[in-house]
Amino acid sequence: MRTLDKQKIWSDIKSKYSIYLVLIVLVLVSWMANRNFFSVGNLSNISTQIAVGTILAFGQTILIISGMLDLSSGSVLAFSGVLSVSTYVATGSLTLAFIVGVAASVGCNMLNGLMVTKFKTPPFIATLAMMAMARGAALLYTNGQNIYQIGDYVIFGQGKILGVSSPIVFMVLTLFITWYILKHTIFGRSIYAIGGNEEAANASGINVNRIKMVAFAINGVLVGLAGILFMSRVNGGMPNGAIGYEFKALTAAVIGGTSFSGGIGTASGTLAGAFIVGVLDNIMVLMGVNSYLQQIVRGAIIALAVIYDIWSKSRRTKPKVVNVEAK
Amino acid sequence: MKKIMVIALVVALLTSIFTGCSKPEETPVVGQSTEAAGSAQGEGSEKVYRVAYIARAQADAFAAWLANAVMEEAGKYDNIKLDVFDGQAADDTVNGLIENAIANKYDAIIVQPNNGEAQRPYVEKAVAAGIVTITTNARISGIEGASSVDADPYAQAAVNAQAAIEQIPQDANVVVLLGPPGNFHADARRESWQKEFFEKRPDVKIVGEEIANWNKDEAMNFMETWVQANSKIDAIIAMNDNMAAGAIEVVKGNPAFAEILAYGVDGTAEACLLIKDGLMTSTSLQSAYDLASSLLVTVDKLVTGQETQIDTDIDCPLINQDNVDQYIEMHKKAGALQ
Numbered sequence: 001m002r003t004l005d006k007q008k009i010w011s012d013i014k015s016k017y018s019i020y021l022v023l024i025v026l027v028l029v030s031w032m033a034n035r036n037f038f039s040v041g042n043l044s045n046i047s048t049q050i051a052v053g054t055i056l057a058f059g060q061t062i063l064i065i066s067g068m069l070d071l072s073s074g075s076v077l078a079f080s081g082v083l084s085v086s087t088y089v090a091t092g093s094l095t096l097a098f099i100v101g102v103a104a105s106v107g108c109n110m111l112n113g114l115m116v117t118k119f120k121t122p123p124f125i126a127t128l129a130m131m132a133m134a135r136g137a138a139l140l141y142t143n144g145q146n147i148y149q150i151g152d153y154v155i156f157g158q159g160k161i162l163g164v165s166s167p168i169v170f171m172v173l174t175l176f177i178t179w180y181i182l183k184h185t186i187f188g189r190s191i192y193a194i195g196g197n198e199e200a201a202n203a204s205g206i207n208v209n210r211i212k213m214v215a216f217a218i219n220g221v222l223v224g225l226a227g228i229l230f231m232s233r234v235n236g237g238m239p240n241g242a243i244g245y246e247f248k249a250l251t252a253a254v255i256g257g258t259s260f261s262g263g264i265g266t267a268s269g270t271l272a273g274a275f276i277v278g279v280l281d282n283i284m285v286l287m288g289v290n291s292y293l294q295q296i297v298r299g300a301i302i303a304l305a306v307i308y309d310i311w312s313k314s315r316r317t318k319p320k321v322v323n324v325e326a327k
Numbered sequence: 328m329k330k331i332m333v334i335a336l337v338v339a340l341l342t343s344i345f346t347g348c349s350k351p352e353e354t355p356v357v358g359q360s361t362e363a364a365g366s367a368q369g370e371g372s373e374k375v376y377r378v379a380y381i382a383r384a385q386a387d388a389f390a391a392w393l394a395n396a397v398m399e400e401a402g403k404y405d406n407i408k409l410d411v412f413d414g415q416a417a418d419d420t421v422n423g424l425i426e427n428a429i430a431n432k433y434d435a436i437i438v439q440p441n442n443g444e445a446q447r448p449y450v451e452k453a454v455a456a457g458i459v460t461i462t463t464n465a466r467i468s469g470i471e472g473a474s475s476v477d478a479d480p481y482a483q484a485a486v487n488a489q490a491a492i493e494q495i496p497q498d499a500n501v502v503v504l505l506g507p508p509g510n511f512h513a514d515a516r517r518e519s520w521q522k523e524f525f526e527k528r529p530d531v532k533i534v535g536e537e538i539a540n541w542n543k544d545e546a547m548n549f550m551e552t553w554v555q556a557n558s559k560i561d562a563i564i565a566m567n568d569n570m571a572a573g574a575i576e577v578v579k580g581n582p583a584f585a586e587i588l589a590y591g592v593d594g595t596a597e598a599c600l601l602i603k604d605g606l607m608t609s610t611s612l613q614s615a616y617d618l619a620s621s622l623l624v625t626v627d628k629l630v631t632g633q634e635t636q637i638d639t640d641i642d643c644p645l646i647n648q649d650n651v652d653q654y655i656e657m658h659k660k661a662g663a664l665q
Contacts, residue, residue, distance in 0.1 A: 034556070042555040049548045144391025148597050149665060234543045235576055236597065240388060241544060285552040291505075291538045 018312040030283040050278035051167035055226040056249035058178040059219035061270045066191035067262035068123035072130035074245035079138040080105035081227030085237030088153045105224030113216035117209040138239035147237030157232030178267040195262030376630040378435045379428035384416035396619035418445040425449040435459035443467040459629040465511040474637045480512040483611045483643040484519035487590040499561035503536040504570040516566045539570045546573030562588040568598035596663040602651045609647040617641040
């Protein structure tokens, strides 16, 4: 009986924390492969490099849990980012630049929300349309040209807070906010319910449309913040920046155990997913792996990580108990 | 009522965002047309030629700069009406636009290919249809009857590589940032560095070489990792200025890399400022203005029958500390710098 308990506990740990085990193994292998990997500077670099994508991924996590997704986040990031940069260049006000960046992104996301809730457009289509519109707006506004000489705006993405790189601080902050929202608020419980079964959630009295609008609004804040950090980090307003970042964010969320069918996912899992991709990219560059080979390895490891995660979860739910009882 | 208010607020916000913010500068943009001054003229006026300019991608900063420069330049010609189309960095879109331009019986088509070989049969179709056809940035060579205006990517990298032979110290460690594989300019610039520099300086060691796809943020990520792995990096060799600027952003202000050299190509406004500040060593100019001016001269000569085929290259002058001021002025006049 005691052995059975132990097996069950171990099985529970494996299923719940499998993605963290994958990350730990990857970190250990990387450490053994290259002595520079485990330096404070390198770990700080990895965290800084994944920060923008991870902040986007937290937004994706909230949306995916509620049965939606956002394909427009990379384009909205660019649009809100260039608006924020140009506001700073025009006014010299960091506060105003921050507000404009976040407001523009929230506006785009509210429009996404309206398309999904009011006009019943599938989120895939609604955000695909916004992806094109926001990128076009960014290019139209800047005439396709980068904005240079952005002065102190770089403080958002290149500054330090208590000795820690500011994108890392923002990433940790948004991690805790996302975790708190998902775990400790009625809104959080509602989005799990909607993602699990929208009709049942509706029948139980949850205002599905309102919750979806709030989910998009939160995503908007996160995308706006990511846009400000991105532009600040690259020291310019780049209308063609962050192309493909929506897929980076989706990848981190899905590797981190967020289910595309909705109702399942955690903020910490998404962070682990982002770190798996970040560590992988970092160690391959450190080791000078051929660029083309890197793409193959990246794809393969992502597939393996997700397969292992799904396998470890399904093992827990099916055969073991039956086998033990049969004995 | 509440819902209507929310909708109204969102629409108002987006309207103000999309329309309320004035553009930094009023210049022509991709997707617009120029009206030839002569188009409004009455009978007996000079014939107006319709020219289609098919840009590689609106989202590509250099392509957008070139498209805008071509629009500006076309405005100076009374006998040319130019329409600009966006190829969206997709071969099928560019090919479709060429087919449309043939069907619409333009007098001339200028193609900035996304992928030369993918566009070759369509450019050949335009030539076969008797339309004046010009390829630019990069040229598609070997098409009988088609003309071309380009900057030689080998020469662009070579002017930097030749300067670097003297500047990069003995037994140096260097990092190399590459453009997208298969891109004609990216590949030719790398080949040029190989032949003009690395083969002549076997003492130099490449400690990192990655594809950053012309992007500043990707170049930053690679450089951050290389800095961790190598205490000594003497030079950054980038196939364009954007990537060089990204790598410089990482080591800027780091005393351990105060003497680092950095090379790019394009002569962007940002690169000129970095050279002025002593953070970048040199770049070579691929001037969109020169390309545009040369393109319009070429179109004019071809459509008016003064010549039947023209293949020409613009110069690629080296920009360094000695002459950077004149190029900063150039960018200021164009509105790229304040």
